[in-house]
Amino acid sequence: MKYNVNNDGFYGDFGGAYIPEMLFSNIDELRKNYLSIVEKKSFTKEFNYYLKKYVGRPTPLYYAKRLSEKYGSKIYLKREDLCHTGAHKINNTIGQILLARELKKFKIIAETGAGQHGVATATVCALMGMECVIYMGEVDIERQRPNVERMRILGADVRPATSGSKTLKDATNEAMRHWINNPDDTHYIIGSVVGPHPYPDMVARFQSVISEELIIQLKKVEGRDYPDYIIACVGGGSNAAGIFYHYLNNPKVNLIGVEAAGLGVSTNKSAATTKLGKKGVLHGSKTLLMQDENGQVTEPYSISAGLDYPGIGPLHAHLFESKRGMYISVEDDKAMNAGIELSRLEGIIPAIETAHAFSIFDNIDIRGKVVVINLSGRGDKDLETYIKWGKY
Amino acid sequence: MNRINKLFQEKKNNILSIYFTAGYPSLNDTVEIIKTLDESNVDLIEIGMPFSDPIADGPIIQYSSNVAIDNGMNLHVLFKQLANIRKITNIPIILMGYVNPVYQFGYDKFINKILDCDLDGMILPDLPFDDYKTQFKPIFVKKNLSFISLITPNTSEDRIIQIDDNSNGFIYMVSSSSITGKKSSFNKSQIQYFKRINNLSLKNPRIIGFGISDKKSYNEACKYSNGAIIGTNFIKSLDKNDLSNSIRDYIRLIR
Ligand SMILES: Cc1ncc(COP(=O)(O)O)c(C=O)c1O
Numbered sequence: 001m002k003y004n005v006n007n008d009g010f011y012g013d014f015g016g017a018y019i020p021e022m023l024f025s026n027i028d029e030l031r032k033n034y035l036s037i038v039e040k041k042s043f044t045k046e047f048n049y050y051l052k053k054y055v056g057r058p059t060p061l062y063y064a065k066r067l068s069e070k071y072g073s074k075i076y077l078k079r080e081d082l083c084h085t086g087a088h089k090i091n092n093t094i095g096q097i098l099l100a101r102e103l104k105k106f107k108i109i110a111e112t113g114a115g116q117h118g119v120a121t122a123t124v125c126a127l128m129g130m131e132c133v134i135y136m137g138e139v140d141i142e143r144q145r146p147n148v149e150r151m152r153i154l155g156a157d158v159r160p161a162t163s164g165s166k167t168l169k170d171a172t173n174e175a176m177r178h179w180i181n182n183p184d185d186t187h188y189i190i191g192s193v194v195g196p197h198p199y200p201d202m203v204a205r206f207q208s209v210i211s212e213e214l215i216i217q218l219k220k221v222e223g224r225d226y227p228d229y230i231i232a233c234v235g236g237g238s239n240a241a242g243i244f245y246h247y248l249n250n251p252k253v254n255l256i257g258v259e260a261a262g263l264g265v266s267t268n269k270s271a272a273t274t275k276l277g278k279k280g281v282l283h284g285s286k287t288l289l290m291q292d293e294n295g296q297v298t299e300p301y302s303i304s305a306g307l308d309y310p311g312i313g314p315l316h317a318h319l320f321e322s323k324r325g326m327y328i329s330v331e332d333d334k335a336m337n338a339g340i341e342l343s344r345l346e347g348i349i350p351a352i353e354t355a356h357a358f359s360i361f362d363n364i365d366i367r368g369k370v371v372v373i374n375l376s377g378r379g380d381k382d383l384e385t386y387i388k389w390g391k392y
Numbered sequence: 393m394n395r396i397n398k399l400f401q402e403k404k405n406n407i408l409s410i411y412f413t414a415g416y417p418s419l420n421d422t423v424e425i426i427k428t429l430d431e432s433n434v435d436l437i438e439i440g441m442p443f444s445d446p447i448a449d450g451p452i453i454q455y456s457s458n459v460a461i462d463n464g465m466n467l468h469v470l471f472k473q474l475a476n477i478r479k480i481t482n483i484p485i486i487l488m489g490y491v492n493p494v495y496q497f498g499y500d501k502f503i504n505k506i507l508d509c510d511l512d513g514m515i516l517p518d519l520p521f522d523d524y525k526t527q528f529k530p531i532f533v534k535k536n537l538s539f540i541s542l543i544t545p546n547t548s549e550d551r552i553i554q555i556d557d558n559s560n561g562f563i564y565m566v567s568s569s570s571i572t573g574k575k576s577s578f579n580k581s582q583i584q585y586f587k588r589i590n591n592l593s594l595k596n597p598r599i600i601g602f603g604i605s606d607k608k609s610y611n612e613a614c615k616y617s618n619g620a621i622i623g624t625n626f627i628k629s630l631d632k633n634d635l636s637n638s639i640r641d642y643i644r645l646i647r
Binding site (some may be wrong): 008016017018019020022024025026163164169173176177180181182183255265278279280281282283284289291293294295296297 | 450497
């Protein structure tokens, strides 16, 4: 199991829990309890109940006929966009809110970039009758307006993060500060496979339902339970971790992560962490991190709010460094065009994060191969960005 | 004996420690701030190494850190500024900050620079214990440098004892569960926490930090520990155009 987390909370050199003492008791409580809680029969039963009846799982594995024809391969789409609230994020928030309840924490905080994790968190808080505070960068509040209003309708208190580049990193800083100030009654639902151990492993486990279903679905349609390629976009890396999860130790499957290059890796407006990052520590874990030579974190940029983050989860840093995974960076324009292409060929407008995963056909030769692309979310929230971009 | 041990041996009460962000208000203020604090009879100085994403800090230290970084502060510059500091003062000096800038600078190089400048210790609140033990402790013990850890009202007794075993100098007692810069007069549960810690008979002395904002809270903190640390409010009081006087005036208000 060399790609799973070890007992010390590390994936190879990456991970750990680099947190100030103010967060130690909370993280320690999670670390000591998360496995026994999520492995309890009653927990699994309730988790699966909500995934099925509330989220609408299993999500379909859809054979994308016209896209496949165009690229001469068999492309399947794992339809996480059909989850309740429109993205994979809710798999994790259902899991974490049930866990929070077990820990007797009835106030919830979260950070959000695209607003999908914020909406998914606000949703489960409404479902469980818990208080909900969401931190979101001021820039993201502007570019993901519909999601802000969805959170408010659901009863969440959306608070702007006004420092730094006013995006996901800064929202995460504010959420951590809030948690430091309110350690006793509050659980922090981190939205990706980032943060101090055990978050990356915990979130990956909750998202692993994606590959768990994929195994069964592929077996039915292909007669074998694994594809040649799995492709997913990577912000922090939770949808990718979820769809990679049960294939991590199967070398027959090529794992491809797609990150946001923004305006290009040679401009200073990018979020391509594997290209531009070095080993460093942010938000509680050691991972690949975009930073200057003095260890100050670089303000990232991407047209996609959900990929606009200067790091990646430690699992992905490890997959990248060990070459188990391949990571491709895609520029704004190319991703937008891929989003339009998917809309025209399959009648699915993807989230802009997701559109990045559909931009790799000229980077890798998939002809004749069985390919699964994780369709992590739908594009409703991004209409304004599509309109502003305008080239369709 | 290092300067911090010596200080606590000679002085049991009312120790005043001041935290400031290196590179704020102006890049080259570091030496002047240290000198003026020393002349004002402050006992201990914590120099903040600015970081872009200080998750345990409130708006004032976030601001001073950003200004400092924009001014061009980094560890290379800081160690250059401190190269001759022992020619002008013998006050104990500790470096405090987040892991990442130190990690990029290189742990070994960082330790060597601390030794070159004859500084006395470090506080890296987000450095895990295991990393301290493997990468810092052997040389810290050998060179008698101080490693200072934080404890909070939520730190378990087992952990406090472990921290006490691995610390040398003092224990930094965070007054409440909060980020820096929250004003507080201490409530009942905080006072209980201070007393609880005092009853543990730890080998290291304690000073209280976070939320110490004025003479009243300073005096109160000193009642329950060996002294207090002031950061945010000191930084707030700095007047770029009349630096030394603003420092002297502020310390006079406290003492
Ligand atoms: C639809 C969608 N996909 C992907 C992401 C990126 O997150 P992650 O890399 O954790 O899957 C987001 C984040 O907001 C999202 O909304």
